[in-house]
Amino acid sequence: MPSDFGDESGERLVDWLEYIGQSAGDSVMCSTADKLKSAFHRARADSTVMGVMNESEGLNATWAKLNMRDFEALPEYDTLKEIIGKRLDADAIEHDFYRDEGGRDWLLFKTEDAAEVSEAFRDLEERTEKALDESLRRRGKTREQARDEIPLEERAKSAREASKALDAEKAREKGLDIDRFEMRSK
Template sequence: MADDFGDDAGQQIFDWALRLGLEGYRRGGGPAGQRAVEEAIGRLEAALESARDAIGAQPEQPGGAPKEARADARFARLDMSEFAELEDGQRVISAVDAKLTANDIWHGMTEDGGTPWLVFKTADAPAVASAFDQLVSDTKAAASRAAERIRQEQERDDRSRGADRDREPLKERAERARRASEAQSHDTERDRAPEQDRVETRSK
């Protein structure tokens, strides 16, 4: 499946989006599943684009970089809090790690004061920004495939429910026929009993 996206990063994002979508689907049906995918992907895309822009920004600019991408001589670091705050955010951070690895970019994940950081070489900032841009594209593709998978899941469930409806009337009809037959037998027995009493009375 990684071949569908070119590397493991896209596959991990697809798996993440699909899991959230299926959870929404099971809670509220097809529309809820689609909304869950759209909302999750929307938040992820916003985080990726913000990170990409932060890496491309100059830390010395007034106001600083949107994601606090900080340069310190040879190394820079990027605040990954927005990713960690996503539902199952560690899976998304793992996808970022996989994308950078696939692009042969030296990097590391660390934590400082409870804040997760991505550390990379300052000289690699353009390549890191490009990797995040690739992740945006992967996310769009993953969203489309996850939505399609949920539609397929809904179609399978609809077919299964339709088959159940087709089978159920047969069962109901058989049960009604059985009950009707039993009721008729009981009625026949009740009608027969008084007749037998009358015959016996006349014979006496």
């Protein structure tokens, strides 16, 4: 199975989604996979932004940290940390997870590896899609069948949340572009 997904992190994604599907149902498995993909997408943007900000601000910071709040909100968070850790290990990216005094979890990595961390999260986002398809296939279902189980009201709520997240991301990108321009003009 690891060869189907490139390494152990892909296999663990399938296992994680199957666990979610068995304990909560196919529709929850699909919506949880969507939330995980969104978390990877946001983390990808945040890790890239963090590296760019450190460079543009002239910081000589050796380490960067990425807030894990989006992943903490998902079921089986420790399994997700394991999946992320294995994926970063596969690329030999030095990293660590730690919890601050406020109880927030962070992924610590070298600022010079920001682009590689972003790429690893992009890969995990894509693997989540494949893992969902594989998990549903094993259960004898298609995505459409599983999503049809989700009440229309819940699907509409998810669509609204996704739209808000996209708008927030676009606003953040515009703000970052302005910051870069101002930095260069000084």
